[in-house]
Amino acid sequence: MDMRELPERMRRWSLAGQMLALQIVVVGITAAGGTALAALQAGDLLTDEAAGRAEAVAVSVADSPSVLAALGDSATLQPYAERVRRETGVDFITIMSTGGLRYTHPNPAQIGRRFLGNTGPALRGRTFTETYTGTLGSSVRAVAPVRDAGGGVRALVSAGITVEKISVRLRGQVAGAVFIGLLGLSAGGAGAYLVGSRLRRQTHGMGPAELSRMYEYHDAILHAVREGLLLVDGAGRLTLCNDGARELLGLPGDADGRHVGELGLPASLAGLLASGESRSDEIHLTGERTLVVNVAVVRSGNRSLGTVVTLRDHTELQALTGQLDAERGFADSLRAAAHESANRLHTVITLVELGRTEQAVAFATAELRAAQQLTDRVMGAVREPVLAALLLGKSAEAAERGVELAISPDTGLDDIGLDGRDLVTILGNLIDNAVEAAVSGVPPARVDVRLLADETTFLISVADSGPGLDAVTAREAFRRGWTTKGDGRGLGLAMVGQAVRRLGGAIDVGGGPGAVFTVRLPLRAEGLS
Template sequence: MRRPGWAAPGRWSLARQLLALQAAIVALLVGVGATLAYLDARRATDERAAHTVTALAESIADAPDVRAAVAGPVPSRVLQPYAERIRHDTGVDFITIMSPAGIRFTHPNPARIGGRFVGNTARALAGHEFTETYTGTLGPSVRTVVPVFGDGHRVVALVAVGITIRAISAELRRRLLVVVGVAVMVLAIGIGGSYLVAARLRRQTRGVAPGELRGMFEYYEAILHAVREGLVLLDRGGGVVLCNDAARELLDLPADGPGGRHVGELGLPEELVASMTSPEPRADEIHVGDTRVLVVNTSPVRSGDRAMGNVVTLRDHTELQGLTGELDTVRGFAESLRSQAHEAANRLHTVVSLVELGRPEQAVEFATADLAAAQRLTDRVVGSVAEPVLAALLLGKSAEAAERGVELEITEDTAIDGVVEPRDLVTILGNLIDNAVDAAVENAGVRPPRVRVSVHREDGRLVLQVADSGPGVDPADVPEMFRRGWTTKSSGGPVGHGLGLALVGRAVRRHAGTVEVAGDGGGDDGAVFTVRLPLDAR
């Protein structure tokens, strides 16, 4: 039965799996390290024991007192106290001095003096010292046997010094306790550090298992690439962390994506970059580019008080903006018809009143003259402008201007023969005329309100010029006029606040044309906008 709180390893959180893995690795490393340390300590202990007994045996064999005692009548009487004193001082287990025949002169157990030495002595009798591990009367031991040379380099005695394996093991156990203590301490520190790392990871991943993380990533990846809106994630420094397919298309980025570059290095307009990297939220900002109109929303992301970056959503507003422009044109036409109907009603009332007053001749003269003037304007516009939509636009703007008390003059040289996309011409002329009429009305107290429109060919280009009697423009404002949001009006028109000139600039750039702005209000005209569109740039 599964215990409460127990989970299969496959369902463990990422932090828990990391803790288990790190603990296993630390335990393995500590175990290997402890084993190697034990083997090294054992080797060092054996080497130390061999070195100790060898050095001590050599020093005893070289002692003159030993050579003299061996030559005496009773060697044990002198050598036994001497050997025991050295044994106690050095901590070795036995010092045996014997005759070449192997008869003991000394032994830790006095009862064994006079007995035969248990072990090999052949190499020592040949004049060579050696060290071996051998089981003697005191048990297994590490011993060194050294010859004692007399006159003529003759072996007169042998010295055997040894340390029992039991004593060596006791020393090794003392060292092993230190090794085990250090290993346990390192293991505890390693597991403790792993726990702290795992706890931090658990807080950051909120205890989600790797399988769940993988599933969430796959779902999010599918969602990001399925949505039609563009989505861009930026880090705190403005670097692109994520950019879905829709965003790459809307921003005209290469297929391989921005590759972590800063958003300012992607060739985007400065205003768009500023909006995307803004530390404050931006809602439904419209940005007009050369080929698209984008609605941008920027939402800063925070973790507590720490800024993490921005989430930017992009919506393509181009088609909607085109429909809005067409709707604005239709509204303009409707307003023009309303104005014309209103004006016709006024004229009709005047004619009826003249008839009622018994002046039919004046009524006929008034009606004929007014209709002739309107027909002349219509004939001239229709004859000069081959595109019906543009002709209707100019007639409608003329009626609107007249209703607002502004004289809209269409110059005699105006001629449009359909060489440029009508929608773009409607965008350019419609917005320029609207702005010109507003400026003329604003400055009506200084000059008679008037707007002059001229469209003609010149040096392979189509030249559109709109002049007004307004207050003019400040030359310092000219570089900013065609950017989104620039306006001198207190309220927006049908196409949005501060968008008219931005749309004009976009249409002109699309045709590789230019816009010139002149007039500071000091001459006969206020502002004069001149647009030049190459006729071979379609």
């Protein structure tokens, strides 16, 4: 194989394969370097140890009184030197004259011959060590002076250990170091294989280029989609969110890694995100938005990895739906009024046919007067066209259900410059809930509406003759899902609360004997006409 092809082939390996190869190379280089360093250190240590031992033996023999007494007598010194040599483990002990003539030697044939090596420092009274090649080969030796009582140098003692003996010991220690290095290499290779296997499972066998490309695609998708996307782990911590989710939920910049309960989300939404349960198309309200939330649990085998949450903004759709409901209510009211007018017209025609013209005129005039009075009352008090139309429609709806919708005598309202959709949401839902409560109360069923505006505040008050709300229920009434029907689908009052907060107002719930909802919305002076 052409060695130039190797880097290209390695680039095509998976990330786990590249990491395994890299780890094996690193471990191999580390083991080889450690073994070489250990061998060098062992050689230096053995040489130093040999020199120290030779010096200690040479000084000990030189300081022996029996050596000074027997100088020149090889027959006495040779057995002594050999006994000491065997006991200390050195390879030779040579006792010599100051001129270098040997009195002792491991090879008796060398006795009387001249010592091979340096003796100058010892003749000057200093013990020294050196590596020198003599009759026994290269050796690490020490030379020490033998002094008389007056301090004069009378003879010399040399003790040494051959380099071959040191090399034998060194080869044993190097073999041990190599064995330990191989064990380390094997353990490192096994560990690298296990790490590589785990990495291969986690990366699904993909290479760095594939992982980088996948990251770029996923990052581009996350930033491109308008819908909100969240990843929440099994402990309820936010692990990922895209730009859409940050905008829809108003998340802080450091949201990643924090528990969803610490992100300032509404309690119901935070509870859903931390529950680890799958949900489909749930409606949740934030401070200014209506969101459709879907939660899907992500599993690996039987283990839950967390949840994927998608968010869709239905604020505009919900507002349009509210307007559509209002328009539908107006249409129903018109149909009911048309049906009632047809009945009255038939009555008038029948009276005319019977020749009772005066009764027909009186009946028609009375009905016309009642209808016109209601219209004049509403249009005269409320000059905000959207609210006036809403009140007329709700009056007809309430009448169909047997509820009297009364406009407070002190109601007076011009164009206040607030968003008509929010006003329809607030007033329409309050009247709908009041009618429902009045129907379930003690007859006669009645709903009183009061609208007032001054230079700073717009006041909406809706009271019903129903059973009323206790303090606990009043606090829960604006929670998503609350309803007197108990089906968990209530959304009207929750949207009222959201609209009031969006306009910067406040809402109070009182009793008297039914429920009284009072909304106060701030106005700018220039918003009044």
